[in-house]
Amino acid sequence: MRVAVITGATAGFGAATARRFASNGWRLVVTGRRQERLDALVEEFGGPEMVHALPMDMRDREAVEKGLGKLPAPFDAVEVLVNNAGVGYGLEPIQEGNVDEWEATIDTNLKGVLYATRTLLPGMIERKRGHVINLGSTAGSWPYTGGTIYGASKSFIQHFSRGLRADLAGHAVRVTNMDPGLCETEFSVNRFRGDVERANSLYEGNDPIISEDIAEAIWWVVNMPYRVNVNTMELMPLSQSWSPLQVKPVDWPEGCDPDSSPERDDR
Numbered sequence: 001m002r003v004a005v006i007t008g009a010t011a012g013f014g015a016a017t018a019r020r021f022a023s024n025g026w027r028l029v030v031t032g033r034r035q036e037r038l039d040a041l042v043e044e045f046g047g048p049e050m051v052h053a054l055p056m057d058m059r060d061r062e063a064v065e066k067g068l069g070k071l072p073a074p075f076d077a078v079e080v081l082v083n084n085a086g087v088g089y090g091l092e093p094i095q096e097g098n099v100d101e102w103e104a105t106i107d108t109n110l111k112g113v114l115y116a117t118r119t120l121l122p123g124m125i126e127r128k129r130g131h132v133i134n135l136g137s138t139a140g141s142w143p144y145t146g147g148t149i150y151g152a153s154k155s156f157i158q159h160f161s162r163g164l165r166a167d168l169a170g171h172a173v174r175v176t177n178m179d180p181g182l183c184e185t186e187f188s189v190n191r192f193r194g195d196v197e198r199a200n201s202l203y204e205g206n207d208p209i210i211s212e213d214i215a216e217a218i219w220w221v222v223n224m225p226y227r228v229n230v231n232t233m234e235l236m237p238l239s240q241s242w243s244p245l246q247v248k249p250v251d252w253p254e255g256c257d258p259d260s261s262p263e264r265d266d267r
């Protein structure tokens with residue numbers, strides 16, 4: 001029986017992906033911080049014989065290394081790792097940003113992925129069977145006001161995924177970066193610090209992607225023939241596309257001539 005590790009399985013994409021794999025007979029290792037939701041997953045997917053729950057914070061290196069590094073049989077031959085746990089707190093521009101929230105975003109989205117990947121890769125290489133799927137975001141390619149730290153964290157994931165493929169040259173381990181756009185999950189409620197109304201207003205009337213769509217895409221990527229590596233996949237709801245680069249008049253200081261420059265400006 002095959003084993004998949006899904007980080008951040010207590011909500012959104014992670015929960016839907018866990019459901020997709022469990023319904024196809026896979027054993028699961030599920031992680032998240034909310035114990036009661038992990039307990040519910042264990043019950044839903046067939047009990048502790050089928051699901052191993054790891055309550056842990058992905059920012060806690062020791063917990064991740066210990067939890068994923070010492071998985072009990074039969075959960076120890078991990079074939080698929082879905083690095084899904086992630087957050088994007090706040091939507092303020094950098095000059096007004098909350099540094100604590102930046103750190104939480106960076107530590108979860110970057111370090112959590114690195115800890116899990118580093119811990120599980122040697123086993124995949126040794127068993128000659130593995131697939132790492134990293135959840136990036138369209139925000140990693142297309143910047144928007146207020147999404148800078150989150151987007152930069154997802155640019156890291158895109159580059160990390162490509163680099164990982166290069167490092168794994170010759171090994172039977174696949175790597176996929178998946179970049180979803182607007183999707184309705186708990187992501188925005190967390191981004192807006194619990195403001196459900198503000199989160200809902202993003203989705204209303206826009207037919208966002210739903211978690212099951214992402215789970216389906218992950219399932220498809222994993223089930224391509226072993227010779228095929230889907231490097232990257234970008235998905236948006238049809239309602240989402242690009243708008244022109246922003247242009248905004250500059251609030252120059254009194255007496256400033258925009259034709260001037262610091263070496264010619266005697267103000």
Ligand SMILES: NC(=O)C1=CN([C@@H]2O[C@H](COP(=O)(O)OP(=O)(O)OC[C@H]3O[C@@H](n4cnc5c(N)ncnc54)[C@H](OP(=O)(O)O)[C@@H]3O)[C@@H](O)[C@H]2O)C=CC1
Binds near residue numbers: 033086
């Ligand atoms: N929704 C969207 O529009 C998009 C989301 N993404 C990315 O997809 C991934 C999943 O997001 P989505 O399902 O939408 O978000 P949700 O907020 O619905 O779920 C996030 C999951 O991550 C877990 N998580 C968050 N922080 C930590 C942490 N420090 N330690 C352990 N687990 C953590 C949560 O579990 P718990 O709270 O129990 O710890 C939860 O299970 C993220 O990486 C996100 O950046 C990418 C593109 C679009």
Ligand SMILES: N[C@@H](C=O)C(=O)O
Binds near residue numbers: 137181
């Ligand atoms: N789609 C969201 C998450 O990745 C966003 O970009 O805000």
